[in-house]
Amino acid sequence: MKAQPPNAYDNSATSLPARQFLRQGDPDWHWLESRDDDQVIAFLDAANQASDSWFAPLEGLAERLYDGHLARRELSVTGLATRLDHFTVWSETAADAEYPLWWRHPNDKPDQRECFLDLEARAAQQSFLELGDMALSPDEQWLAWTEDPQGDETYTLHLKFLPDGDPITLLEQIGAELCWAEDGSTLLFTRYDATQRPDSVWRLPLALGADGECHSHAPEMILREEDPEFWIGLGKTRSRRWLMIDSASKDTSETWLIPADAPATPPQCFQPRQRGVEYAVDHRPGSFYVLHNQDAVHFQLDAVAEHTITRRPRSREPASAAQRHSVIAHREHVTLEGIDAYHWGLIITERDHNTAQVQLRCLEFTTDDALQRDEILPASAPPVSVGLGDTPHFDARILRLREESFTTPASWWSLDLDTGQRELLKRQPLHGDIGPDDLICERLWAESHDGERIPVSVVRLARLAGQPLPTLLYGYGAYGEALDPWFSTSRLELMARGVAFAVAHVRGGGDRGEPWYLAGKLEHKSNSFHDFLAARNTLVDQGLAEPEHIVAYGASAGGLLVGASLNMQPDAFCAAVLDVPFVDVLRTMENPDLPLTTAEYTEWGNPDNPRDARYIRGYSPIDNLVASDWPAVFLQGSWHDTRVPYWEPAKLYARLALANAADTALSNRPVLLRTDMEAGHGGASGRFKAWRDGARQDAFILWALGLANDDLAEDDGEASTTSTSN
Secondary structure, three states, rough: OOOOOOOOOOOOOOOOOOHOOOOOOOOOOHHHOOOOOOOHHHHHHHHHHHHHHHHHHHHHHHHHHHHHHHHHHHOOOEEEOOOOEEEEEEEEOEEEOOEEEEEEEEOOOOOOOOOEEEHHHHOOOOOOOOOEEEOOOOOEEEEEEEEEOOOOOOOOOOEEEOOOOOEEEEEEEEEEOOEOOOOOOOOEEEEEOOOEEEEEEEEHHHHHHHHOOOOOOOOEEEEOOOOOOOOEEEOOOOOOOOOOOOOOOOEEEEEEEEOOOOOOOOOOEEEOOOOOEEEEEEEEEEEEEEEEEEOOOOOOOHHHHHHHHEEOOOOOOOOOOOHHEEEEOOOOOOEEEEEEEEEEEEEEEEEOOOOOOEEEEEEOOOOOOOOOEEEEOOOOOOOOEEEEOOOOOOOOOOOEEEEEEEOOEEEEEEEOOOOEEEEEEOOOOOOOOOOHHHHHHHEEEEEOOOEEEEEEEEEHHHHHHOOEEEEEEOOOOOOOOOOOOOOOOOHHHHHOOEEEEEEEEEEOOOOOOOOHOOOHHHHHHHHHHHHHHHHHHHHHHHOOEEEEEEEEEEEOOHHHHHHHHHHHHHHHOOOOEEEEEOOOOOHHOOOOOOOOOOOHHHOOOOOHHHHHHHHHHHHHHHHHHHHHHHHHEEEEEOOOOOOOOHHHHHHHHHHHHHHHHHHHHHOOOEEEEEEOOEEEEOOOOHHHHHHOOOHHHHHHHHHHOOOHHHHHHHHHHHHHHHHHOO
């Protein structure tokens, strides 16, 4: 059942951008890729104006959604303080501010607080600001940070003597990541190649004076990754003994080590790359711990004596198998996802395949490295997201944990490893008429086309349980990312109006571990689309969703998921929201000069391989477009997006809009495009603008679900009253 728009959707040649800007001989709209063509901006502006016109009757509803969102949340936000070696640091965001301020005070002297970074003031000088990374020097007297000034994920490096020295701009056009060496005068950073792939790590020697004087030397390259499918990252072990440079593709990795107190030392390869082998390394004095999938598809954990690595010749020769011993063996039903080392032991993040639940496992060792404790850390009732919070000290025995669920806002807990005491430190406050006790979350299992069981999460108002509801179905399913439970304050505005929110945990994501990811990538990608549709149909079959009132939502690779699903079963949804959607998959992957393309070959396939090209062509949404059958669609793009270029949603918009214009039966079915000309892949950088964008999106969803009529009537009544009084 197709939704009807709040006002007539004008498809006349004089008002429809897709007709105005159509170029004969280019039915695929490839000319939109020419960023320097003035007509491209003219087209996007015209589409924005058409979108504004359509949304005009919903402006009152969008404003109420926005105001309702503000009323439910705590606008003045103080972050949880973290105690470092010398100072305690935290962030504060004023009730009317878009960005936070960072504060500190000397440990145990809370009355001596001082602001050391004011992002609100910096943002006032430009239309866009995104913080990339921030790093305090080992003595905590200098702050380095990176900023993206326009949304294209290209960063500028700044340095400041704390607390109130003048910011110094050191470098431009670099990557986001930063890391201080333990010598206190060397910064490590990344740079991009022509396709915006982080391909190299550089060392920046600094001469830092106690009075705030700074002189920087020329950057020196440490390591360059030549393989276009690999990208570089950097970090430092919590032990602060080692700097780490990670080079990784989608299925292969390699780590290089540098002594943190001697950053000029040439990097040493921990283990040379082997195709299809991924590993991660952490360190405790005397041992390295390696999480890897060599002959262990779900990963296992090994320990390697530190001296066997550091005393080897500086080569790519690996430590022998005899120099390793297993700490956690491979298991069929659990994937090991992460490792965090402390002086006393390890915290392992692992995921149960059967329950799709993540958990934290604590391993504690004696002084001679014998295992004396192995247990799962306590957490709230599943389904719940749980992870380590900010616990920087290597010898900390009181851990900070972060939890979140579909019904409970983000919460921070402390856990004393010696007493077992668990204490709630902070929980995101909620205001208004809906709290955690008013919500219920259910876990369903849908059966996909091949018999696989797909987890589906559904959250709704408890008082509306037991009846089918208008439903927003969310999906992603790519890169092994798990859609673990998350809380959304703005989602409450939809639920207050009777909407259920559902998540399809499809293959291609990491919700049921590594096998779940592998079963939804490359030649198995179509499983994701079948799973999404199976989730939709199960919601209907089990009486939780109204079949004629289900809206699909997907962003980025989730836009691919939704777009391909619409081509397969367009009547399954009354509308769809596609945010920065990856929909022109084949053409994008055929262009190695675009950012990120070559690094994605092991995710989507390399079109130079005819087999891969055939798979991609078989599901790419634009290449399989059934334009006349699609429901109402709201597309969103960003001018500075380097991950999914603005032209992907723009091309889809043009082709869908022309199909509507060609068929009088579809003339009232809206296809809307809004392109943010000041943002990148993540959308608006300021929180209030982002919330306003979300309110507009939610107004479209409510309209599509048939829940905007009362609001529209209210607005019409107010308009009539105003007109009469005038």
